[in-house]
Amino acid sequence: MGRVLVAMSGGVDSSVAAALLQEQGYDVVGVTMKLLDLPDEVAGDRGCCSLEAVRRAQAVCRRLGIAHYTLNLVACFAREVIAPFVAEYACGRTPNPCLRCNVVVKWGELLRRARGVGCDYLATGHYARLEEHAGRWRLLRGVDAAKDQSYALYALTQEMLAHTLLPLGGLTKAEVRARAAELGLPTADTEESQDICFIRRGDYREFLRDRIPFRPGPIVDEQGRVLGEHEGLPAYTVGQRKGLRVGGGEPLFVLAKDVDRNRLIVGPRGALARREVLVREVNWVSCEEPPPGESLAAQVELRYRGEPIAGQVTAEPGGRARLHLAPHDQAVTPGQAAVWYQGELLLGGGIIASGQAGAGCEAPG
Secondary structure (H helix, E strand, O other), X not given: OOEEEEEOOOOHHHXXXXXXXXXXXXXXXXXXXXXXXXXXHHHOOOHHXXXXXXXXXXXXXXXXXXXXXXXXXXXXXXXXXXXXXXXXXXXXXXXXXXHHHHHHHHHHHHHHHHHHOOOOEEEXXXXXXEEEEOOEEEEEEOOXXXXXXXXXHOOOOHHHHXXXXXXXXXXXXXXXXXXXXXOOOOOOOXXXXXXXXXXXXXXXXXXXXXXXXXXXXXXXXXXXXEEEEEOOHHHOOOOOOOOOXXXXXXXXXXXXXXXXXXXXXXXXXXXXXXXXXXEEEEEEOOOOOOOOOOEEEEEEEOOOOOOOEEEEEEEEOOOEEXXXXXXXXXXXXXXXXXXXXXXXXXXXXXXXXXXXXXXXOOOOO
16 A cells, blocks of 8 residues: 555544554554744644644554654744745735645655655645546545635645545544544544644734834825824735724725835725736646636635635636636735635635735745
8 A cells, every 4th residue: 555654733633544544554654743943831732833742643653553753844844934924924915824834844845755764645634635537636625514625735736646645535524533532542632723833822913023024104095095004014914804993984994005105005895805816826736727818617715715706717827827706705815825616626726916006025935
């Protein structure tokens, strides 16, 4: 069956993934990534970054009778995930660092190291499915709609997918927990972490204040009329309503961040839902890249677990695509990923590029 390295966070999903692969006959090795250089009393019980998480993963591996290693990727994570996260906010965008971590750290550095020690595959506890069709690897939604994580894997290349195993894609979360209990795994009742792992107490503004300047400036409407003052553009994201401190009239939302003029542009909710969206750094997953100008029908998700929107995706030169969306009421946020599907099949995705004024920054490599 081959040898597989399982990325183990100390949670129930990766624990059951390791157990299932062992049952299927794979030679399984567990690894926990150390991504943050924090004292344990500061890290607390923050998934991959705490001593307790490592101990849980070790306990699972002992239970299964497999080897476990802890891999120090602190420098790689700081360079490839944290630094671009800060740079994107400085440019007025709102990144999703977990997407970059997946493609650069897990399926980049970790997969490279896995193959270097004789492992044929990298496995994780993501709720998504893979299938090979006509010589191409296709990515599908997990069967548990409430847990589907295919969106988070849209940037994986064909080479990465060819060396990937996703054993939980055909299971529900309830089935995974039940299986963990049956096996007597110590992670069966472990709670899930929803926060960004390197943001303490979930406050990204506090994290950014230590790294980039917050310069107060005007809050303006779409006509440029000054309505108030913002505390610094990194403190806001497109679609935000709370915290604007602009009273009177209809509710206002952040429409864009004008970095060049340090202005926060606000307006009514209806102005958020743009129907034409430019996307950069596009990765075509389950189908070949269409020639420039060719369009296909799809359902588009504008953020992780967002409500799908019907639309057309038109390929453009230079790794770009243009989305033409049906009427909707969702915010289109530069820096977030737009991912498109046909039914359960994930066709491709990329980073939302348009929608802000005067953003004079290059996207991170």
